[in-house]
Amino acid sequence: MKTTFFFLLLLNSFFFFGQGVQISGIITAENTNEKLAYATVSIFKAEDNSFKQSTNTDEFGHYNISVESSEFYIQINLLGYKILKSNILQKSNGDQTQNFILQEDAFDLEEVVVMQTKKLLTLKGDKMIFDVDKAGFGNGNDALETLTKLPGVRLDKDDNVVFRGSNNVQIMIDGKPALLSGEELNQYLKTMDGSNIKSVEIIANPSAKYDASGSAGIFNIVLKKSAATGLTGNVRTSVGYAEFIKNYNSINLYNNTDKWNFKYGLSYGYTESVNHRQIDQTIVNPGYTLLLEQNNDWLPISNSYSGNFGVGHDLSKNANIGASVSYNIYNSNEVTNGRTNEYDNRIYERYTILKTDDAILNKTIIGTLFYNFATDSLDTKVDAQLNFANYNNTSDRQTSNFYFNADTNEMYKNDDQIKYNNPTDYNILSAKIDVEHKLNSAINLETGAKYSYVNNDYDIDLKERNLSGDYIQNTNRSNRLIYKESIFSGYGIANFNTGKFDFQAGLRAEYIDYNATSLTSNTSNKDQYLSLFPSFSVNANMENNQYKISYSRRIQRPRYLYLNPYYEYIDTYNVSIGNPDLTPQFTNAFELVWINKQKTSLSLFANFSTDEMYQIISYNPENKITTLYYDNIGSSKSIGLSFNTNWNVNKYWDIQLNSELYYGQAKSDLEGYKFNDSGISYYAGLNQTFDFGKNWNGTWNSFYSDSGKYGNTTFKPSYDMSFSLRKDLLENKIRLNLSAQNVLKKSQWIQNTQQDNVSTNWINRWETRKITLSATYNFGNAKKKEVKDADLNDEQNRL
Known part of the structure; x- marks a missing residue:
């Protein structure tokens, strides 16, 4: 109630401020009459040519922007088209309609200019957009590796993506939520070639339109699009080496006509890799201290295959339909070699040799049907989708443990031989409809x-x-677990524009009904509940400054396997188990943003969570086994500052600085696992781009991250730097790229968890100092239409 009252008071107080004129229209291509999506529309004051504000066209080529200056002009920018600058326009008493037609740049001359001046990091609306292509982060990497190169992003010890201290991130691809999370999401992202990623949009505080999952926000992976009509496409190949060899190959084809557009894609990746893991566990008892010193090398050899097909058809100038399907295969043979040394009161007594062979085959198919409609005036828009996904995984693991005395190197007990088979099959179906209606220029x-x-x-x-x-x-x-879940959701959002100020208030409702049944034990765990998720935001546009305050309520539902009360065998010293009593975590997220001249931004953010889902590390002194599981410990909060800016040192050198500083605190009320601890975390990244002339470009990216302390866990610093050199040939048809990533070999995850008398130190070091050579050949030189991909939401992110 207090939040609602505050918002209404804010809305009422701003209503009487100066009203601006709304300029709206449609941007189309001259030769094809195609409505151009994502064109940049900028307003400049005519008197001194000063920049005022900008926006982007939506997927239907429509834009809407407010104007305060009495005399102004509009500039339109879009890659592959000539820059358009309007005549000087006069501010009138009523709203105006200004439609523009762009001419294609046949020789792509403007593309060179745009690429030279484009920033690695830009801020548009509620999005922070990082240009992965320009930074060169995708070359020689899969999609998961590429995400770890983004500002403030890293992987935790389980390879989950972490942002602002939380791994509760919702992953989207081309605006459509991805399928999976955890290990399943990692495997899916590993089938994607990072060089196909154009940019990543980070939405830290989403509105009620989005699924409520993801307390750390949304990462939208934007894939590269063709720039040609007719038959166009690109062919890519790369070879990389760190400790082992890697190779990625892909081909993408696009074929567009006046009414039809098609896309086809095939990719193949071969990767040999390694992860070095060290776990040191110290258990202190009166008169006796036990140290378990574990070192494991995980050595996967994987083959990934991916194919996709999409088709779209314009029923009329107002409506279109389409379908797309993708099929991904991840086949990996993984060997783990390990050794665990046991020390009793600092005396080396025993050791265990571990050998694991795991054959993994993962198949994922995703399909969608969609329909879009917009009226001539674009006052009403309708988007309907039907989506289906199937995820099938088999894991056949053979584990051997051999136990030896340290002094004699003779076995002191029989070896363990374990076979672990884990077949998994997920089916997901979703249907959604979104409707937008403009009542007038303000609402x-x-x-x-x-x-x-x-x-x-x-x-x-x-x-x-x-x-x-x-x-x-x-x-x-x-155990065999059958999990069934239905989620019904609906939302409503009201937008109000006064010229200088934009107000948005929304409410989302989600009702869930689930049933987890163990066929082995004939037991069932079921529940149903309704949750409400309000959101609001206020945007202010003041000449060269923009301000935004926003709030949203978010949820993190347990992943399906977190509810399965049966053990998953890791090795002889470590197992994980689900918790059927685990409940969702709710987060109230606030953010205040200041943007100056689209160049510098400062954000103050705060997240307050209840029923915090926290991984518990429980040690059993009788069998020396550590059990990992999730439980609701109590509450947590995170308050921080994010600062981003860039400098054009000269026309050859551009610098981008990204930094974060935040305070995190977690409190546990669990019996036998109580704590109330806090700490400071910070991150700084420096990204530099160089234009050496004659189509030679380079990058130098470096970072330093210290996650401090959160709850009963302390994290150690991580830092590294990467370089790349790029050469464009044959009028930009061929691009060669040489990169060296994480050359200092300091990109790693180090954490120490201290609970009562048990201390666990965990180090994960991924393969670093990777050298990659890649080549890309592009054909085609105009603009293509877009074919939509599947929209499968939070229910898939929890697999």
């Missing part, structure tokens, strides 16, 4: 509804070898 309404259904079949079959050499199923650690 715009949005509403929508969505239904999603999930059916997951998750099987754990663990067998142990007995003294006779036969493998017998361990019924205590085997």
Whole structure:
């Protein structure tokens, strides 16, 4: 109630400020009459040519922007088209319509200019957009590796993407939420070639239109698009080496006519890699201290295959339909070699040799049907989608443990031989509709509804070898879980524009009904609940300065496997288990943003969470096994500052600075696992681009990250730097790129968890100092239409 009262008071106080004129219109291509999406529309004051503000056209080529100056002109920029500058226009009493037609740049001369002046990091509306292509981060990397190069982003010890101290990030691809999360999402992203990524949009505080999942915000991966009509496309190949070899190859084709547009894509990746993991666990008891010193090398050899097809058809100038499908295969043979040393009161007593062979085959298919409609005036827009996904995974793991005395190197007990089979099958279906209607120049309404259904079949079959050499199923650690879930959601948003100020208020409702049934134990865990997610924002445009204050309520639902109360075998010293009593985590997110001249931004953000989902590390001194599971510990908060700016040192050298400083605190009320700890974290990244002339370009990117302390865990600093050199040939048809990534070999994850008498130190070091040579050949030189991809939301992000 207090939040609602504050918002209404703010709305009422700003209503009487000066009203601006609304300029709206449509941007089209001269030869094809295609409505051009994502063109930049900028307002300049005629008197001194000073920049005032800018916006972008939507997917239908429509724009809307307010003007305060009495005399002004409009400038339109879009890659592949000549820059358009309007005549000087006069501010009138009423709103105006200004439509523009862009001419294609046949020789792509403007593309060179745009590429030279474009920033690595730009701020548009509620998005922070990082230009992955210009930074060269995607060359020789898969999509997961590429995300780790972004400002303030890293992987935790389980390879989850972490942003602003949280791994609750919603991943989207071309504006459509991705399928999976955790290990399944990692495998899916590993099938994507990073060189196909154009940019990544970070939305730190989403509105009610988006699914409520993701307390750390949304990462939207924007893929590269063709720049030609007719048959166009590109071919890419890369070879990289760090400790092992990597190779990526892809071909993308686009074929567009007046009414039809098609896209086709194939890619293949071969990767040999390594992850060095070290876990040191110290257990202190009166008169006795045990140290477990574990070192594992994880060595995967993977082949990834990806294919996609999309088609779109214009039914009329106002409506279009389409479909797309993608099929991804991830096939990996993974070997883990490990050794664990045991020290009793600092005396080396025993050691265990670990050998694991894991054959993983993952297949994912995603399909969508869509329909879009917009009236001639664009006052009303309708977007409808039907989406389907199937995720099928098999994991056949053989683990051997051999136990030796340190002084004699003789086995002191029989070896363990374990077979672990984990077939998994997920089916997801969703349907949604979004409607937007503009009542007048000041008021715009949005509403929508969505239904999603999930059916997951998750099987754990663990067998142990007995003294006779036969493998017998361990019924205590085997289980088949059937998880079914339905989510009904709807939202409403009201937008109000006064010229200088934009107000938005929204409310989203999500009702969930789920049932997790163990066929093995004939037990069931089910629940249903309704959650409300309000949001609001106020934007102020003041000459060269922009201000925004926003609020949204977010949710982090447990991943499906977090609810499965059966063990997942990791090794002889470590297991994980689900928690059927785990409940969702709710977050109230606030952000205040100041942007100066689209060049410098300062953000103050604060997240306050209840029922915090926290990974518990529990040690059993009797069997020396550490159990990992998630529980609701209590509350947490994170308050921080984010600063971004750039300098044009000269026409050859551009510098971008990204930094964050935030305070994190977590409190646990769990019996036997209580703590109330806090700490300071900070990040600084420096990205430099160089134009050496004659189509030679280079980058130098470096970062330093210190995550400080959060809860009962302390994180150690990580830092590194990367370089790239690029050469464009044959009128930019061929691009060669040489890169060296993480050359200092200091990009790693180090954490120490201290709970009562148990201290766990965890180090993950991924393969670093990678050298990659890549080549790209582009054909075609005009603008293409877009084919939509699937929209499968939060229910898929929790696999």
